[in-house]
Amino acid sequence: AQSVTQLDSQVPVFEEAPVELRCNYSSSVSVYLFWYVQYPNQGLQLLLKYLSGSTLVKGINGFEAEFNKSQTSFHLRKPSVHISDTAEYFCAVSGGSNYKLTFGKGTLLTVNP
Amino acid sequence: DAGVTQSPTHLIKTRGQQVTLRCSPKSGHDTVSWYQQALGQGPQFIFQYYEEEERQRGNFPDRFSGHQFPNYSSELNVNALLLGDSALYLCASSLFGVGEQYFGPGTRLTVT
Numbered sequence: 113a114q115s116v117t118q119l120d121s122q123v124p125v126f127e128e129a130p131v132e133l134r135c136n137y138s139s140s141v142s143v144y145l146f147w148y149v150q151y152p153n154q155g156l157q158l159l160l161k162y163l164s165g166s167t168l169v170k171g172i173n174g175f176e177a178e179f180n181k182s183q184t185s186f187h188l189r190k191p192s193v194h195i196s197d198t199a200e201y202f203c204a205v206s207g208g209s210n211y212k213l214t215f216g217k218g219t220l221l222t223v224n225p
Numbered sequence: 226d227a228g229v230t231q232s233p234t235h236l237i238k239t240r241g242q243q244v245t246l247r248c249s250p251k252s253g254h255d256t257v258s259w260y261q262q263a264l265g266q267g268p269q270f271i272f273q274y275y276e277e278e279e280r281q282r283g284n285f286p287d288r289f290s291g292h293q294f295p296n297y298s299s300e301l302n303v304n305a306l307l308l309g310d311s312a313l314y315l316c317a318s319s320l321f322g323v324g325e326q327y328f329g330p331g332t333r334l335t336v337t
Contacts, residue, residue, distance in 0.1 A: 144324060155229075155315055156268070156328040163324055202267050211281050211322040212258065215267035 114139045114205050118216035125193055126224050133188040133201050133219045141208030145186040147177055150200045150218075159201075162186065173197070198223045227252050229318050229329035237335045238306050246301040246332045250318030256280075257299040258326060259291060262313040274299050275322050303334075311336045 119134040137143060144163050148156040160171025167179040177188045186203060200220050204213040230249045238244050250257050256275045260268035270283035274293035288304045297318075303310055313333050317326035 146325060148328070155330040156317075158325055158327065161325045206324075211256075211273050211275075212270035212283060213260075213268070213317075213326055214270070217267050 114143070114207070114210060114214045116203050116205050116214055116216035118201075118203055118219050120219050121217065122220045122222065124222045124224060127195055128192050130191050131189065131193050131197075131221065133203075133221065135186045135188065135203035135216060137184050137186065137203070137205045139184075139205060139207060141210075143205050143207040145177075145179060146204045146206075146213065147171065147175070147186075147188050148202045148204060148215075150202065152199075156202065159188070193221070193223045195223050195225060197221060229316055229327055231314075231316050231329040231332050233332060234330070235333045235335075237337060239337055240306055240308060242306050243302065243304045244306060244334060246303075246314050246316075246334070247298065248301070248316030248318075248329060249298045250316075251327050254318035254320050254327070255297050256319045256322035257293060257297065258317045258319070258322070259299070259301045260315040260317065261285075262315055262331070264312070268315055271301070273322055280322065306336045308336050310334065 115138045117136045146161045147159040162179045170176045200218045202218050203216045232247045258273040259271040262268040272282040277293045290302045293299045313331045315331045316329045319326045
């Protein structure tokens with residue numbers, strides 16, 4: 113079975129500050145890893161994905177994440193956040209014979225002026 | 226390029242009733258997955274349809290059923306609704322069911 117742990121349920125930061133949202137996963141097979149963002153009353157938007165290859169993955173809106181197999185982590189980072197980045201962020205895993213996405217419980221990022 | 230579309234946007238039903246939700250996948254995609262997202266939680270996988278068959282199912286009772294049509298669109302049916310079925314229902318599409326999935330805006334179901 114696969115699982116995802118998002119270590120922080122809420123992360124408050126000031127505008128233009130850097131941010132890191134932490135994600136750890138558990139899987140017995142090779143994984144695909146994803147970060148999604150959800151704005152209030154909307155569906156999920158794919159921020160970035162790791163399928164194979166380079167462990168540093170760049171996504172939309174200036175976000176990036178690093179796949180660390182030894183630490184079983186896939187932390188999301190942004191060097192300078194904006195008010196508009198305020199949203200819920202979900203880390204997800206799939207892979208092997210597992211077609212489904214298994215999500216973490218989410219991290220609410222709140223960017224304050 | 227049309228993304229994933231879902232209908233209706235909102236729905237209010239009474240306990241014991243039945244409901245059908247609809248999803249059209251992103252252009253070029255052939256696989257549809259359904260997720261339930263309760264308030265304040267991450268999405269939970271219900272099932273995935275590929276080639277008009279249920280390929281994988283999550284931990285949901287048989288009251289939840291689905292269908293995929295030849296044009297790859299899909300329906301989610303829930304029978305004998307319970308108050309606990311109130312949630313945002315998300316549809317996601319992908320190619321062959323592998324890799325990234327693209328989500329629709331969701332259907333908000335309220336059971337009273």
